[in-house]
Amino acid sequence: MLRITQLVHHLLTGVIHEGDTVIDATCGNGYDTLFLAERVGESGRVHAYDIQPEAISTTEEKLIAHGLHRRVHLHLASHETIAQETTPVKAVIFNLGYRPGGDKTITTRPASTVRALEAALFRLQPGGMILIAVYPAHPGGEVEAEVVRTFVARLSIKHFTAMHMSNMLATERAPFLVAIEKHSERL
Amino acid sequence: MLRITQLVHHLLTGVIHEGDTVIDATCGNGYDTLFLAERVGESGRVHAYDIQPEAISTTEEKLIAHGLHRRVHLHLASHETIAQETTPVKAVIFNLGYRPGGDKTITTRPASTVRALEAALFRLQPGGMILIAVYPAHPGGEVEAEVVRTFVARLSIKHFTAMHMSNMLATERAPFLVAIEKHSERL
Numbered sequence: 001m002l003r004i005t006q007l008v009h010h011l012l013t014g015v016i017h018e019g020d021t022v023i024d025a026t027c028g029n030g031y032d033t034l035f036l037a038e039r040v041g042e043s044g045r046v047h048a049y050d051i052q053p054e055a056i057s058t059t060e061e062k063l064i065a066h067g068l069h070r071r072v073h074l075h076l077a078s079h080e081t082i083a084q085e086t087t088p089v090k091a092v093i094f095n096l097g098y099r100p101g102g103d104k105t106i107t108t109r110p111a112s113t114v115r116a117l118e119a120a121l122f123r124l125q126p127g128g129m130i131l132i133a134v135y136p137a138h139p140g141g142e143v144e145a146e147v148v149r150t151f152v153a154r155l156s157i158k159h160f161t162a163m164h165m166s167n168m169l170a171t172e173r174a175p176f177l178v179a180i181e182k183h184s185e186r187l
Numbered sequence: 188m189l190r191i192t193q194l195v196h197h198l199l200t201g202v203i204h205e206g207d208t209v210i211d212a213t214c215g216n217g218y219d220t221l222f223l224a225e226r227v228g229e230s231g232r233v234h235a236y237d238i239q240p241e242a243i244s245t246t247e248e249k250l251i252a253h254g255l256h257r258r259v260h261l262h263l264a265s266h267e268t269i270a271q272e273t274t275p276v277k278a279v280i281f282n283l284g285y286r287p288g289g290d291k292t293i294t295t296r297p298a299s300t301v302r303a304l305e306a307a308l309f310r311l312q313p314g315g316m317i318l319i320a321v322y323p324a325h326p327g328g329e330v331e332a333e334v335v336r337t338f339v340a341r342l343s344i345k346h347f348t349a350m351h352m353s354n355m356l357a358t359e360r361a362p363f364l365v366a367i368e369k370h371s372e373r374l
Contacts, residue, residue: 001201001316002348002368014188014197129188152355161189162355168336168365169344178355181189 004177007165008131009035011179012091015129016040020090023123024048025079025116026108028099030059036093037068046072047089049079052106055099080112083119090128092120096144097135107138110147117151127184136173148178159183191364194352195318196222198366199278202316203227207277210310211235212266212303213295215286217246223280224255233259234276236266239293242286267299270306277315279307283331284322294325297334304338314371323360335365346370 001010009032016022018041024033027048036046050056056076063069075081079094094116098107120130136145152162159182166176188197196219203209205228211220214235223233237243243263250256262268266281283300285291307317323332339349346369353363 001198002350002366007350010198010201011188149355155356157356160356163189163194163352164355165350165352168339168349168351169342169347179189 004133004165004175005031007177008032008093008133011131012036012039012093012129015127016044016091019043021045021047021087022091023082023089023093023120025082025092025094025120026050026096026099027055027059027074028095029055029101030062032093032095033059033072034062034066034068036091037063037066037071040071042071044071047075047082047085048072049075049077049081050099051076051078052099052102054102078112079108079116080119082116082123086123088125088128089120089123090125092124092130094120094130094132096133096148097138097141104138107140108144110140110144113144114147114151117148121155121180124182126182128182130180132178132180133175134178135175137175142173145176152178152180155180191320191352191362192218194364195219195280195320198318199223199226199280199316202314203231203278206230208232208234208274209278210269210276210280210307212269212279212281212307213237213283213286214242214246214261215282216242216288217249219280219282220246220259221249221253221255223278224250224253224258227258229258231258234262234269234272235259236262236264236268237286238263238265239286239289241289265299266295266303267306269303269310273310275312275315276307276310277312279311279317281307281317281319283320283335284325284328291325294327295331297327297331300331301334301338304335308342308367311369313369315369317367319365319367320362321365322362324362329360332363339365339367342367
Protein backbone atom coordinates (compact mmCIF):
# COMPACT_ATOMS: atom_id res chain seq x y z
CA MET A 1 0.00 0.00 0.00
CA LEU A 2 3.02 2.25 0.35
CA ARG A 3 3.87 2.36 -3.36
CA ILE A 4 3.37 5.88 -4.68
CA THR A 5 0.56 4.88 -7.05
CA GLN A 6 -1.25 3.06 -4.24
CA LEU A 7 -0.67 5.88 -1.75
CA VAL A 8 -2.25 8.38 -4.14
CA HIS A 9 -5.42 6.32 -4.34
CA HIS A 10 -5.48 5.54 -0.62
CA LEU A 11 -5.08 9.21 0.36
CA LEU A 12 -7.76 10.34 -2.08
CA THR A 13 -10.20 7.73 -0.81
CA GLY A 14 -10.46 9.84 2.34
CA VAL A 15 -10.94 13.08 0.36
CA ILE A 16 -13.19 12.48 -2.67
CA HIS A 17 -16.91 12.00 -2.21
CA GLU A 18 -19.82 11.27 -4.54
CA GLY A 19 -20.62 14.28 -6.70
CA ASP A 20 -17.17 15.89 -6.54
CA THR A 21 -15.37 17.43 -9.50
CA VAL A 22 -11.74 16.31 -9.78
CA ILE A 23 -8.85 16.53 -12.24
CA ASP A 24 -6.33 14.06 -13.63
CA ALA A 25 -3.72 16.50 -14.93
CA THR A 26 -1.81 13.85 -16.89
CA CYS A 27 -4.00 10.91 -17.74
CA GLY A 28 -1.18 8.77 -19.18
CA ASN A 29 -2.46 5.20 -19.33
CA GLY A 30 -5.68 6.10 -17.57
CA TYR A 31 -5.31 4.23 -14.27
CA ASP A 32 -5.81 7.34 -12.14
CA THR A 33 -8.62 8.62 -14.38
CA LEU A 34 -10.44 5.32 -13.93
CA PHE A 35 -9.94 5.43 -10.17
CA LEU A 36 -11.22 9.01 -10.03
CA ALA A 37 -14.26 8.13 -12.16
CA GLU A 38 -15.13 5.37 -9.70
CA ARG A 39 -14.77 7.66 -6.69
CA VAL A 40 -16.84 10.64 -7.88
CA GLY A 41 -19.89 8.47 -8.55
CA GLU A 42 -22.75 8.96 -10.95
CA SER A 43 -23.17 12.66 -10.16
CA GLY A 44 -19.46 13.56 -10.13
CA ARG A 45 -17.17 14.75 -12.89
CA VAL A 46 -13.57 14.00 -13.85
CA HIS A 47 -11.55 16.25 -16.16
CA ALA A 48 -8.53 14.40 -17.58
CA TYR A 49 -5.79 16.08 -19.61
CA ASP A 50 -3.03 14.78 -21.86
CA ILE A 51 -1.18 16.13 -24.88
CA GLN A 52 -0.74 12.65 -26.39
CA PRO A 53 -3.61 11.26 -28.51
CA GLU A 54 -2.66 7.67 -27.53
CA ALA A 55 -2.98 8.58 -23.87
CA ILE A 56 -6.46 9.95 -24.46
CA SER A 57 -7.56 6.93 -26.53
CA THR A 58 -6.10 4.38 -24.08
CA THR A 59 -7.86 6.15 -21.22
CA GLU A 60 -11.12 6.36 -23.14
CA GLU A 61 -11.04 2.62 -23.86
CA LYS A 62 -10.49 1.82 -20.18
CA LEU A 63 -13.37 4.06 -19.17
CA ILE A 64 -15.73 2.58 -21.75
CA ALA A 65 -14.77 -0.96 -20.69
CA HIS A 66 -15.85 -0.04 -17.15
CA GLY A 67 -18.92 1.92 -18.27
CA LEU A 68 -17.59 5.07 -16.65
CA HIS A 69 -16.88 7.29 -19.67
CA ARG A 70 -19.92 9.50 -19.10
CA ARG A 71 -18.40 10.82 -15.88
CA VAL A 72 -15.19 11.88 -17.59
CA HIS A 73 -14.37 14.83 -19.83
CA LEU A 74 -11.18 13.99 -21.75
CA HIS A 75 -9.08 16.97 -22.90
CA LEU A 76 -6.44 16.48 -25.60
CA ALA A 77 -4.54 19.45 -24.21
CA SER A 78 -1.72 20.42 -21.88
CA HIS A 79 -2.52 20.43 -18.17
CA GLU A 80 -1.88 24.17 -18.32
CA THR A 81 -5.39 24.50 -19.73
CA ILE A 82 -6.73 23.55 -16.29
CA ALA A 83 -6.80 27.33 -15.86
CA GLN A 84 -9.42 27.71 -18.62
CA GLU A 85 -12.20 26.39 -16.42
CA THR A 86 -13.12 27.75 -13.02
CA THR A 87 -15.25 25.07 -11.33
CA PRO A 88 -13.71 24.37 -7.92
CA VAL A 89 -12.21 20.90 -7.63
CA LYS A 90 -11.75 18.49 -4.75
CA ALA A 91 -8.63 16.74 -6.01
CA VAL A 92 -5.96 16.99 -8.67
CA ILE A 93 -3.46 14.25 -9.56
CA PHE A 94 -0.19 15.05 -11.34
CA ASN A 95 2.12 12.34 -12.65
CA LEU A 96 5.19 14.15 -13.90
CA GLY A 97 7.69 12.76 -16.41
CA TYR A 98 6.83 10.55 -19.37
CA ARG A 99 3.96 8.14 -19.98
CA PRO A 100 4.89 4.59 -18.86
CA GLY A 101 5.27 2.48 -21.99
CA GLY A 102 5.06 5.58 -24.19
CA ASP A 103 7.56 7.85 -25.93
CA LYS A 104 10.11 8.76 -23.24
CA THR A 105 11.10 11.94 -25.04
CA ILE A 106 7.62 13.36 -24.51
CA THR A 107 7.67 14.54 -20.91
CA THR A 108 5.99 17.16 -18.78
CA ARG A 109 8.01 20.41 -18.79
CA PRO A 110 8.90 22.58 -15.79
CA ALA A 111 7.37 25.81 -17.16
CA SER A 112 3.98 24.31 -18.03
CA THR A 113 4.03 22.18 -14.88
CA VAL A 114 4.31 25.33 -12.74
CA ARG A 115 1.39 26.97 -14.58
CA ALA A 116 -0.66 23.80 -14.18
CA LEU A 117 0.15 23.56 -10.46
CA GLU A 118 -0.84 27.19 -9.96
CA ALA A 119 -4.11 26.65 -11.80
CA ALA A 120 -4.80 23.53 -9.73
CA LEU A 121 -4.09 25.40 -6.51
CA PHE A 122 -6.36 28.24 -7.56
CA ARG A 123 -9.24 25.85 -8.22
CA LEU A 124 -8.75 23.64 -5.16
CA GLN A 125 -11.67 23.54 -2.72
CA PRO A 126 -11.12 23.72 1.05
CA GLY A 127 -10.55 20.18 2.27
CA GLY A 128 -9.27 19.26 -1.18
CA MET A 129 -5.94 17.67 -2.10
CA ILE A 130 -3.34 17.92 -4.86
CA LEU A 131 -1.09 14.90 -5.36
CA ILE A 132 2.10 15.25 -7.37
CA ALA A 133 4.12 12.14 -8.23
CA VAL A 134 7.60 13.32 -9.19
CA TYR A 135 10.09 11.19 -11.15
CA PRO A 136 13.44 12.97 -11.02
CA ALA A 137 15.39 10.27 -12.89
CA HIS A 138 14.36 11.19 -16.47
CA PRO A 139 16.26 13.93 -18.33
CA GLY A 140 15.01 17.24 -16.98
CA GLY A 141 13.39 15.44 -14.08
CA GLU A 142 15.69 17.00 -11.49
CA VAL A 143 14.76 20.48 -12.68
CA GLU A 144 11.09 19.56 -12.50
CA ALA A 145 11.55 18.16 -8.98
CA GLU A 146 13.15 21.44 -7.93
CA VAL A 147 10.29 23.38 -9.52
CA VAL A 148 7.81 21.38 -7.43
CA ARG A 149 9.79 21.99 -4.22
CA THR A 150 9.94 25.74 -4.94
CA PHE A 151 6.22 25.82 -5.69
CA VAL A 152 5.44 24.10 -2.38
CA ALA A 153 7.82 26.28 -0.36
CA ARG A 154 5.73 29.33 -1.32
CA LEU A 155 2.52 27.91 0.16
CA SER A 156 1.16 29.51 3.31
CA ILE A 157 1.32 27.18 6.31
CA LYS A 158 -1.89 28.84 7.47
CA HIS A 159 -3.89 27.51 4.55
CA PHE A 160 -2.04 24.40 3.43
CA THR A 161 -0.33 21.27 4.67
CA ALA A 162 2.23 19.76 2.32
CA MET A 163 3.72 16.34 2.96
CA HIS A 164 6.76 14.89 1.20
CA MET A 165 6.68 11.11 0.90
CA SER A 166 9.66 9.13 -0.29
CA ASN A 167 10.99 5.60 -0.22
CA MET A 168 13.77 5.37 2.36
CA LEU A 169 15.23 2.23 0.77
CA ALA A 170 15.45 3.68 -2.73
CA THR A 171 18.46 5.06 -4.50
CA GLU A 172 19.10 8.70 -5.32
CA ARG A 173 16.74 10.45 -7.72
CA ALA A 174 13.99 8.02 -6.70
CA PRO A 175 10.38 9.07 -7.27
CA PHE A 176 8.68 10.99 -4.50
CA LEU A 177 5.15 12.08 -3.78
CA VAL A 178 3.99 15.50 -2.66
CA ALA A 179 0.54 15.74 -1.07
CA ILE A 180 -0.90 19.24 -0.62
CA GLU A 181 -4.05 19.65 1.45
CA LYS A 182 -6.01 22.88 1.57
CA HIS A 183 -7.35 23.40 5.06
CA SER A 184 -11.11 23.51 5.37
CA GLU A 185 -12.66 26.85 6.32
CA ARG A 186 -13.45 25.50 9.75
CA LEU A 187 -9.79 25.38 10.81
CA MET B 188 -5.85 14.35 6.87
CA LEU B 189 -2.15 14.92 6.32
CA ARG B 190 -1.27 15.54 9.98
CA ILE B 191 0.96 12.74 11.25
CA THR B 192 -1.60 11.50 13.78
CA GLN B 193 -4.30 11.40 11.08
CA LEU B 194 -2.01 9.79 8.51
CA VAL B 195 -1.21 6.97 10.93
CA HIS B 196 -4.88 6.13 11.33
CA HIS B 197 -5.66 6.55 7.64
CA LEU B 198 -2.81 4.27 6.56
CA LEU B 199 -3.75 1.62 9.12
CA THR B 200 -7.38 1.66 8.03
CA GLY B 201 -6.20 -0.08 4.86
CA VAL B 202 -4.13 -2.63 6.78
CA ILE B 203 -5.97 -3.75 9.94
CA HIS B 204 -8.93 -6.09 9.69
CA GLU B 205 -11.35 -7.61 12.17
CA GLY B 206 -9.66 -10.25 14.30
CA ASP B 207 -6.13 -8.91 13.92
CA THR B 208 -3.62 -8.63 16.76
CA VAL B 209 -1.88 -5.25 16.88
CA ILE B 210 0.43 -3.28 19.19
CA ASP B 211 0.48 0.28 20.50
CA ALA B 212 4.11 0.46 21.62
CA THR B 213 3.66 3.73 23.55
CA CYS B 214 0.06 4.23 24.56
CA GLY B 215 0.56 7.78 25.90
CA ASN B 216 -2.87 9.35 26.18
CA GLY B 217 -4.57 6.39 24.55
CA TYR B 218 -5.82 7.88 21.28
CA ASP B 219 -4.03 5.31 19.13
CA THR B 220 -4.97 2.47 21.48
CA LEU B 221 -8.63 3.47 21.19
CA PHE B 222 -8.39 3.65 17.39
CA LEU B 223 -6.73 0.23 17.26
CA ALA B 224 -9.36 -1.28 19.55
CA GLU B 225 -12.08 -0.03 17.20
CA ARG B 226 -10.33 -1.43 14.12
CA VAL B 227 -9.57 -4.96 15.37
CA GLY B 228 -13.21 -5.62 16.22
CA GLU B 229 -14.74 -7.97 18.76
CA SER B 230 -12.43 -10.85 17.92
CA GLY B 231 -9.21 -8.84 17.68
CA ARG B 232 -6.62 -7.97 20.30
CA VAL B 233 -4.58 -4.85 21.07
CA HIS B 234 -1.46 -4.91 23.23
CA ALA B 235 -0.61 -1.45 24.54
CA TYR B 236 2.59 -0.63 26.40
CA ASP B 237 3.69 2.30 28.54
CA ILE B 238 6.11 2.74 31.43
CA GLN B 239 3.99 5.53 32.99
CA PRO B 240 1.12 4.48 35.28
CA GLU B 241 -0.84 7.66 34.33
CA ALA B 242 -0.61 6.71 30.66
CA ILE B 243 -2.01 3.27 31.41
CA SER B 244 -4.83 4.63 33.59
CA THR B 245 -5.77 7.42 31.12
CA THR B 246 -5.87 4.87 28.32
CA GLU B 247 -7.89 2.42 30.40
CA GLU B 248 -10.48 5.12 31.20
CA LYS B 249 -10.85 5.97 27.49
CA LEU B 250 -11.31 2.33 26.59
CA ILE B 251 -13.89 1.73 29.32
CA ALA B 252 -15.82 4.87 28.27
CA HIS B 253 -16.07 3.38 24.77
CA GLY B 254 -16.77 -0.15 26.01
CA LEU B 255 -13.65 -1.43 24.26
CA HIS B 256 -11.42 -2.41 27.19
CA ARG B 257 -11.98 -6.15 26.74
CA ARG B 258 -10.15 -6.03 23.40
CA VAL B 259 -7.05 -4.45 24.93
CA HIS B 260 -4.27 -5.88 27.05
CA LEU B 261 -2.54 -2.95 28.83
CA HIS B 262 1.09 -3.54 29.83
CA LEU B 263 2.72 -1.25 32.41
CA ALA B 264 6.10 -2.01 30.85
CA SER B 265 8.66 -0.71 28.38
CA HIS B 266 7.91 -1.36 24.72
CA GLU B 267 11.05 -3.52 24.76
CA THR B 268 8.90 -6.22 26.32
CA ILE B 269 7.11 -6.59 22.98
CA ALA B 270 9.75 -9.29 22.47
CA GLN B 271 8.33 -11.37 25.35
CA GLU B 272 5.35 -12.47 23.32
CA THR B 273 5.51 -14.17 19.96
CA THR B 274 2.02 -13.84 18.44
CA PRO B 275 2.42 -12.33 14.96
CA VAL B 276 0.97 -8.83 14.66
CA LYS B 277 -0.58 -6.87 11.80
CA ALA B 278 0.41 -3.40 12.94
CA VAL B 279 2.59 -1.60 15.47
CA ILE B 280 2.42 2.12 16.29
CA PHE B 281 5.36 3.93 17.90
CA ASN B 282 5.09 7.51 19.13
CA LEU B 283 8.59 8.46 20.20
CA GLY B 284 9.48 11.26 22.60
CA TYR B 285 7.43 12.25 25.63
CA ARG B 286 3.75 11.91 26.44
CA PRO B 287 1.81 15.04 25.36
CA GLY B 288 0.72 16.84 28.51
CA GLY B 289 2.88 14.57 30.67
CA ASP B 290 6.35 14.81 32.23
CA LYS B 291 8.65 15.93 29.40
CA THR B 292 11.71 14.45 31.11
CA ILE B 293 10.25 10.96 30.69
CA THR B 294 10.95 10.09 27.06
CA THR B 295 11.55 7.02 24.98
CA ARG B 296 15.28 6.17 24.83
CA PRO B 297 17.30 5.24 21.74
CA ALA B 298 18.61 1.93 23.11
CA SER B 299 15.22 0.59 24.18
CA THR B 300 13.57 2.02 21.06
CA VAL B 301 15.90 -0.02 18.85
CA ARG B 302 15.14 -3.20 20.80
CA ALA B 303 11.41 -2.47 20.57
CA LEU B 304 11.62 -1.80 16.82
CA GLU B 305 13.50 -5.06 16.30
CA ALA B 306 10.93 -6.98 18.32
CA ALA B 307 8.12 -5.32 16.34
CA LEU B 308 9.78 -6.20 13.04
CA PHE B 309 10.29 -9.79 14.16
CA ARG B 310 6.61 -10.16 15.01
CA LEU B 311 5.22 -8.33 11.98
CA GLN B 312 2.97 -10.39 9.68
CA PRO B 313 3.31 -10.22 5.89
CA GLY B 314 1.11 -7.35 4.70
CA GLY B 315 1.53 -5.71 8.11
CA MET B 316 2.76 -2.21 8.89
CA ILE B 317 4.90 -0.46 11.52
CA LEU B 318 4.33 3.27 11.95
CA ILE B 319 6.91 5.35 13.79
CA ALA B 320 6.14 8.99 14.62
CA VAL B 321 9.45 10.66 15.38
CA TYR B 322 9.76 13.97 17.27
CA PRO B 323 13.38 15.13 16.94
CA ALA B 324 12.89 18.44 18.78
CA HIS B 325 13.00 17.17 22.37
CA PRO B 326 16.38 16.63 24.08
CA GLY B 327 17.78 13.37 22.74
CA GLY B 328 15.24 13.42 19.95
CA GLU B 329 17.82 13.91 17.20
CA VAL B 330 19.72 10.82 18.37
CA GLU B 331 16.50 8.85 18.39
CA ALA B 332 15.65 10.09 14.87
CA GLU B 333 19.06 8.91 13.69
CA VAL B 334 18.53 5.56 15.37
CA VAL B 335 15.26 5.13 13.45
CA ARG B 336 16.93 6.05 10.13
CA THR B 337 19.74 3.56 10.78
CA PHE B 338 17.23 0.87 11.70
CA VAL B 339 15.31 1.44 8.47
CA ALA B 340 18.43 1.56 6.30
CA ARG B 341 19.19 -2.05 7.30
CA LEU B 342 15.87 -3.38 6.01
CA SER B 343 15.91 -5.54 2.89
CA ILE B 344 14.22 -3.86 -0.06
CA LYS B 345 13.12 -7.37 -1.08
CA HIS B 346 10.89 -7.77 1.95
CA PHE B 347 10.02 -4.25 3.02
CA THR B 348 8.91 -0.86 1.77
CA ALA B 349 9.74 2.09 4.03
CA MET B 350 8.30 5.54 3.39
CA HIS B 351 9.47 8.74 5.02
CA MET B 352 6.72 11.34 5.39
CA SER B 353 7.45 14.87 6.48
CA ASN B 354 5.85 18.29 6.43
CA MET B 355 7.49 20.39 3.70
CA LEU B 356 6.33 23.65 5.29
CA ALA B 357 7.73 22.88 8.74
CA THR B 358 10.92 24.11 10.33
CA GLU B 359 13.99 22.03 11.05
CA ARG B 360 13.71 19.17 13.52
CA ALA B 361 10.01 18.89 12.69
CA PRO B 362 8.28 15.60 13.42
CA PHE B 363 8.30 12.97 10.69
CA LEU B 364 6.58 9.67 10.13
CA VAL B 365 8.16 6.42 9.00
CA ALA B 366 5.85 3.76 7.58
CA ILE B 367 7.32 0.27 7.12
CA GLU B 368 5.32 -2.30 5.21
CA LYS B 369 6.25 -5.98 5.12
CA HIS B 370 5.51 -7.37 1.68
CA SER B 371 2.97 -10.14 1.57
CA GLU B 372 4.23 -13.62 0.63
CA ARG B 373 2.50 -13.33 -2.74
CA LEU B 374 4.90 -10.66 -3.98
